[in-house]
Amino acid sequence: MIMKIKVDERGYYGNYGGAYIPEMLYRNIEELRESWLGIIEGEGFRNEFDKLLKDYVGRPTPLYFASRLSEKYGTRIYLKREDLCHTGAHKVNNTIGQILLAQRLGKKKIIAETGAGQHGVATATVCALMGLECIVYMGEVDMARQKPNVERMRILGTEVRAAKSGSRTLKDATNEAMRHWINHPTDTHYIIGSVVGPHPYPEMVARFQSVISSEIQSQLEDEIGRKNPDHVIACVGGGSNAAGAFYHFYEENNVNLVAVEAAGKGNETGQSAATTTLGKPGILHGSKTILMQTDDGQVVEPYSISAGLDYPGIGPVHAHLFETGRAQFLSATDDEAMRAGVEISRLEGIIPAIETAHAFAALDQLTFEPNHVVVVNLSGRGDKDLDTYIKWGQY
Numbered sequence: 228m229i230m231k232i233k234v235d236e237r238g239y240y241g242n243y244g245g246a247y248i249p250e251m252l253y254r255n256i257e258e259l260r261e262s263w264l265g266i267i268e269g270e271g272f273r274n275e276f277d278k279l280l281k282d283y284v285g286r287p288t289p290l291y292f293a294s295r296l297s298e299k300y301g302t303r304i305y306l307k308r309e310d311l312c313h314t315g316a317h318k319v320n321n322t323i324g325q326i327l328l329a330q331r332l333g334k335k336k337i338i339a340e341t342g343a344g345q346h347g348v349a350t351a352t353v354c355a356l357m358g359l360e361c362i363v364y365m366g367e368v369d370m371a372r373q374k375p376n377v378e379r380m381r382i383l384g385t386e387v388r389a390a391k392s393g394s395r396t397l398k399d400a401t402n403e404a405m406r407h408w409i410n411h412p413t414d415t416h417y418i419i420g421s422v423v424g425p426h427p428y429p430e431m432v433a434r435f436q437s438v439i440s441s442e443i444q445s446q447l448e449d450e451i452g453r454k455n456p457d458h459v460i461a462c463v464g465g466g467s468n469a470a471g472a473f474y475h476f477y478e479e480n481n482v483n484l485v486a487v488e489a490a491g492k493g494n495e496t497g498q499s500a501a502t503t504t505l506g507k508p509g510i511l512h513g514s515k516t517i518l519m520q521t522d523d524g525q526v527v528e529p530y531s532i533s534a535g536l537d538y539p540g541i542g543p544v545h546a547h548l549f550e551t552g553r554a555q556f557l558s559a560t561d562d563e564a565m566r567a568g569v570e571i572s573r574l575e576g577i578i579p580a581i582e583t584a585h586a587f588a589a590l591d592q593l594t595f596e597p598n599h600v601v602v603v604n605l606s607g608r609g610d611k612d613l614d615t616y617i618k619w620g621q622y
């Protein structure tokens with residue numbers, strides 16, 4: 228059976244997705260919904276997007292055969308090196324796409340939300356590149372925790388505004404950004420950083436990130452003479468690097484798709500961010516998806532050592548992949564991820580982002596044949612996480 232993982236016109240992946248928005252946002256979302264596909268499929272757009280990905284971001288990123296890691300797990304493991312993208316993670320693939328879209332929509336100002344600051348930095352970067360004004364909302368607590376990224380954004384000319392309500396983290400920054408957009412609907416584009424939010428954002432972000440799986444296919448074809456691996460493994464916060472790494476494999480049913488969530492201090496401890504294990508269907512940030520909530524539907528605060536995975540929901544495409552069984556969902560605790568991060572550093576000389584370390588931690592939970600081809604999406608580099616590695620201390 229061929230599994231269709233395509234979004235429908237109303238923005239649904241099976242039972243999940245859609246656009247659950249306040250009336251005040253209707254005009255902005257409608258404008259995007261009507262124009263995004265026509266714009267990004269235009270030849271001029273494609274050429275400019277591809278050229279910037281090549282000359283500015285540094286694509287294609289290598290698909291690197293990790294021989295010492297392969298030996299340890301008794302299989303053939305390749306790493307897709309998104310850590311080598313400009314700004315150090317996959318997020319810039321999406322912000323390049325959205326800034327080109329914003330220009331074509333005639334928008335003069337950009338807003339974004341950020342948790343750990345990686346999406347904020349990627350947005351500030353493309354705004355500097357294009358000379359557009361940029362405001363990034365960030366929770367006051369996150370601003371204190373992620374000081375270097377706050378300063379990076381400021382050096383790049385972005386105004387960072389503190390979200391001071393609620394838990395003063397990502398969820399609150401998202402609320403502030405939405406509120407700003409409602410008040411500035413005509414001249415401002417909102418760059419969402421993952422495959423979340425109301426339709427068309429989840430599919431739009433996935434399309435920009437799908438360059439990852441498109442490159443994996445042509446690189447494997449060159450390297451081993453077949454375009455499909457046996458397994459693709461990626462970590463999931465909102466799910467943009469995973470959606471990009473899975474995109475061209477959705478309908479290749481021999482490819483095992485593995486999504487790894489953050490289990491924090493353990494799924495039974497009440498301090499976790501493993502949405503598919505702990506969550507139920509509901510509505511979060513404009514789409515129907517699976518999210519962590521109390522019995523009466525209040526969002527539960529997630530926890531993970533990794534700020535990029537510390538999100539109470541997942542993108543609607545992942546809710547659908549989970550419900551249909553097309554992807555396998557695993558989770559890794561803080562300790563498992565930190566150990567895996569140090570292991571990759573020692574075996575391959577690559578210090579991964581702590582988000583990415585969760586994907587590596589899943590290698591222990593899977594079984595491989597010696598001739599299997601396994602691709603791990605190395606979503607980002609670990610420089611930003613040095614303080615967390617130091618605090619953990621076990622290396």
Ligand SMILES: *Cc1c(COP(=O)(O)O)cnc(C)c1O
Binds near residue numbers: 468536582608
């Ligand atoms: C932000 C981030 C993630 C999590 O976001 P997704 O949308 O799930 O990809 C994962 N890895 C890195 C390096 C990140 O910066």
